[in-house]
Amino acid sequence: MADLRSDTVTRPTKGMRTAMARAAVGDDVFGDDPTVNALEAHVAELFGHEAALFAPSGTMANQIALQLVVPPGGELLAGADAHVVTYELGAAAMLGGISTRTWPSDGAMLNVERIADMIRPAGFPSVPTAAIAVEQTHNLGGGGVIPLGTLQDLRVAADKHNVALHCDGARIWHAHIADGVTLAEYGALFDTLSVCLSKGLGAPVGSLVIGSRERIAKARVIRKRMGGGMRQAGILAAAGRYALDHHVRRLTEDHERARQIAEALAPYGVVDPEKVRTNLVPLDLSKHELSAPALASAAAERGVLIAAMLPQVARLVTHLDLDEAGVDQAIDVLTDLLA
Numbered sequence: 001m002a003d004l005r006s007d008t009v010t011r012p013t014k015g016m017r018t019a020m021a022r023a024a025v026g027d028d029v030f031g032d033d034p035t036v037n038a039l040e041a042h043v044a045e046l047f048g049h050e051a052a053l054f055a056p057s058g059t060m061a062n063q064i065a066l067q068l069v070v071p072p073g074g075e076l077l078a079g080a081d082a083h084v085v086t087y088e089l090g091a092a093a094m095l096g097g098i099s100t101r102t103w104p105s106d107g108a109m110l111n112v113e114r115i116a117d118m119i120r121p122a123g124f125p126s127v128p129t130a131a132i133a134v135e136q137t138h139n140l141g142g143g144g145v146i147p148l149g150t151l152q153d154l155r156v157a158a159d160k161h162n163v164a165l166h167c168d169g170a171r172i173w174h175a176h177i178a179d180g181v182t183l184a185e186y187g188a189l190f191d192t193l194s195v196c197l198s199k200g201l202g203a204p205v206g207s208l209v210i211g212s213r214e215r216i217a218k219a220r221v222i223r224k225r226m227g228g229g230m231r232q233a234g235i236l237a238a239a240g241r242y243a244l245d246h247h248v249r250r251l252t253e254d255h256e257r258a259r260q261i262a263e264a265l266a267p268y269g270v271v272d273p274e275k276v277r278t279n280l281v282p283l284d285l286s287k288h289e290l291s292a293p294a295l296a297s298a299a300a301e302r303g304v305l306i307a308a309m310l311p312q313v314a315r316l317v318t319h320l321d322l323d324e325a326g327v328d329q330a331i332d333v334l335t336d337l338l339a
Contacts, residue, residue, distance in 0.1 A: 002326035002333075005307045007171075007254070007279060007319035010202045016242045023238035027231050028054070029224070035234030039241050043195065043208050046244075047187030051216035053209045054237055055228050058083075058170050061194035061207035063091045064222045066133070068192055068215045069164035072097030074130035076166075077118055081105035081140040083168055084133055095226065099127050107141020110134065110150050116157040131164040136186070137171045137178075140309065143258075143280030145175045148185065155189045165189065170196040170207070174278040177251045191215075200251060200279060201243035202320040205236045247320060254279040254318040257327050261316060264331040268338040281316040282309075288338065295337060304333045 003009050012020065026032030036054050044052040055061040062084050070076050076092060078085050080102040084092060092098040103115055115132060122128035132154065138144045158165045167190040169175075176183055187193065193210040197203035209219050223229060230236070258281050262273040270283040283306075285292055292308035299306055307315045316330065 025234035108144030142282035
């Protein structure tokens with residue numbers, strides 16, 4: 001099978017498994033795991049922040065971060081297709097008492113002026129806006145990268161209105177490689193970030209919340225309250241550190257393979273290769289007789305797994321475990337089905 005459903009389907013490499021087996025461990029709830037502590041310090045330093053906290057999943061990392069910048073009863077602004085409001089099962093409201101309001105999503109294309117106009121100040125009877133969340137890269141936006149200049153303008157607007165900025169940076173590594181923007185440049189723009197080690201980088205588990213020392217101390221309490229306190233988690237942290245040391249630069253290969261697939265499928269009117277900048281290839285089937293579930297089902301019967309994101313939108317994702325043979329197989333099967 002050529003599995004293009006997600007970049008989370010990868011398996012630890014031999015080197016990563018060796019690092020996991022050799023990891024020094026302790027009880028992380030007590031703060032005694034040296035490998036976890038080292039990973040947290042390393043990631044915080046990469047983004048130019050004071051501290052970071054290792055969490056089991058990206059959803060938990062996002063929700064911890066949102067609770068750090070939005071008090072119960074406060075409001076979060078985000079795009080209508082943002083992961084924090086579409087794929088996290090209402091966790092912001094359920095767990096944080098957070099009200100969300102969204103702008104019409106256009107993927108990685110942000111209208112900063114429109115977002116700024118949505119900010120509500122404190123005062124009866126409106127819900128005051130406490131934070132804005134953006135996604136880098138943008139999942140339902142086809143892996144699009146928000147330009148650095150746009151984020152800088154958004155930071156200026158947030159400061160003007162005294163609201164916080166959160167970055168769902170699950171795939172920020174891909175943005176870093178695609179645009180050459182340093183992780184520290186991204187980190188300087190946000191009050192909190194969440195970053196994922198299992199999307200694209202090949203680690204089996206793990207995300208981190210990044211922020212100030214004071215915020216991360218509060219984050220540790222929230223993580224425990226949410227059931228995310230882990231014990232000898234250094235085995236997992238070692239995988240994440242290995243991924244950061246060995247799998248970031250190679251993301252260029254995934255980007256090139258995604259572009260290769262997009263160019264092969266472009267003649268069928270389902271994707272614009274110029275918009276495929278990272279490892280996600282969205283297929284717009286709105287003008288095709290096949291629905292996304294139908295295409296996914298037919299492709300699976302022929303050994304190619306893809307994701308049906310919406311009734312007329314399918315997604316292909318290149319990753320560490322997808323080689324050239326898998327790319328060729330996917331192209332052969334999908335071009336045949338689309339034809």
